[in-house]
Amino acid sequence: MEVYEVGGCVRDELMGVKPKDRDWVVVNSSPSEMKKKGFKPIGKDFPVFLHPTTNEEYALARTEKKSGIGYKDFIFYFDKNVTLEEDLQRRDLTINAIAKDANGLIIDPFGGIRDIKEKIFRHTSSAFAEDPLRALRLARFKSYPHLSEFITATKTTKLIQDIVHSGELSSLSADRVWMEVSKALSNLNTEKFFESLLEHGLLKPWFIGLEAVSQDGSCPEHKWAEIQRVNNFSLCKELPIPNSFKRAVDLLQLILRLIQCSEFDGKLRLIESLNFPRNNQELEALFNLPAFQEHVKILRAIKNAVLNIDFTQLADIPNHAVSEKKQFLYHEALKSII
Structure with a gap:
């Protein structure tokens, strides 16, 4: 059983960059031997195991052959006869097809180090x-x-x-x-x-x-x-x-519409939609984008004015009158700004 560190982690080490995680390939072994040594099997398509102590992934050396369309339709072959070089050859790029053994010896059959340098x-x-x-x-x-x-x-x-x-x-x-x-x-x-x-x-x-x-x-x-x-x-x-990305896009679009809007009531509706009390930090970060450099002062003035509105007074108003009162508060706070 021979264990090698492989892939991007070796590449990054050679480039002086600390790897985020490590990948390992095991040569001259079998699923039964890996289990006997305490490794936990997790692979569905081919034998991948979690190390009993580090929880890092260890995969048996394998070869692959395309069997259909797409990136999932491959037939994998693995046994004790698959060599390290055969496993490295199936990898995408030469810079990712470099291995390191337990003694720190680098195995580079496809010129990955040369391509890193170049x-x-x-x-x-x-x-x-x-x-x-x-x-x-x-x-x-x-x-x-x-x-x-x-x-x-x-x-x-x-x-x-x-x-x-x-x-x-x-x-x-x-x-x-x-x-x-x-x-x-x-x-x-x-x-x-x-x-x-x-x-x-x-x-x-x-x-x-x-x-x-x-x-x-x-x-x-x-x-x-x-x-x-x-x-x-x-x-x-x-x-x-994801929703967080959609929200950022929605907020950015609302800011653009606000900048482009020329009607006072339209601006008020857009400002209310921006919901400054809830989105204050994200809006401030978006205001810092170069796209809003020319408008950042007015945008921050609007933000500060809205955040200074005392919305607690809405609590004492009948439900049917809340919307009208809220619009009045926005109007009074922003009439001298927009």
């Missing part, structure tokens, strides 16, 4: 094109600061185009696509992900309407709202967008 994304084998998810993963890798300056090898670009022309991107699940988007939004160089989608034409069917990229926003939700803004709020209708 800052190149290069496929490990032509099987790269068999998994459409790999095209989105490569785009997402660009959003990591230490990988943001990497360029894609010419032949790898050709394989990405093969994926695009195959139409297999449509076989991906909406949940899995959003997972890649969400990870990119959480990284420092989010804009590189969307630039890569544009560069490689990875637009159909999930990113139709993507034409522009923004690097603004201090959190994933606000980055998403900004990407939507610069693309006329037309992106990713098919994806399962």
Whole structure:
């Protein structure tokens, strides 16, 4: 039984970046032996186990063969005869096909270290094109600061185009696509992900309407709202967008409408819809976006005026009169500002 650290964690260590997690591959072992050593099986499609102490994932070395359409239709083969090199060869990129043994010895059969030094994304084998998810993963890798300056090898670009022309991107699940988007939004160089989608034409069917990229926003939700803004709020209708992201987009749209509105009563309705008492912190963060630089003073003046309204007086008013009184309070607080 031989254990190797593999994949992105080895890549990151070689680049001087602390890995977020570690992946391990086990050679010359079997499911029964892993269980005897206390590992807990969790894999459905192929043998993956949790370490009894660290809870890190350990996978038996395996090979794979495409059996259908999409990123899930693969037949996996694993036994004691599968070598480390065979397992590494099935990985997407050379920089992710590097292993390290228990003594710290680096095993690099596909030139991953060379490509790290030259800052190149290069496929490990032509099987790269068999998994459409790999095209989105490569785009997402660009959003990591230490990988943001990497360029894609010419032949790898050709394989990405093969994926695009195959139409297999449509076989991906909406949940899995959003997972890649969400990870990119959480990284420092989010804009590189969307630039890569544009560069490689990875637009159909999930990113139709993507034409522009923004690097603004201090959190994933606000980055998403900004990407939507610069693309006329037309992106990713098919994806399962979490409510916090939808709310950020809705608030940003309301702010834009408020800025563009010229009617006093219309402005009051929009200000009430913004619900400053509830959304104060998020609105303040959105006001800091460069898109609102010219309007931030008036927006903050509106916010402060609304937050100074004493809404407790509504408690003593009959229910049928609350709405009218509330509008009166807004009117009095804002009449000299808007």
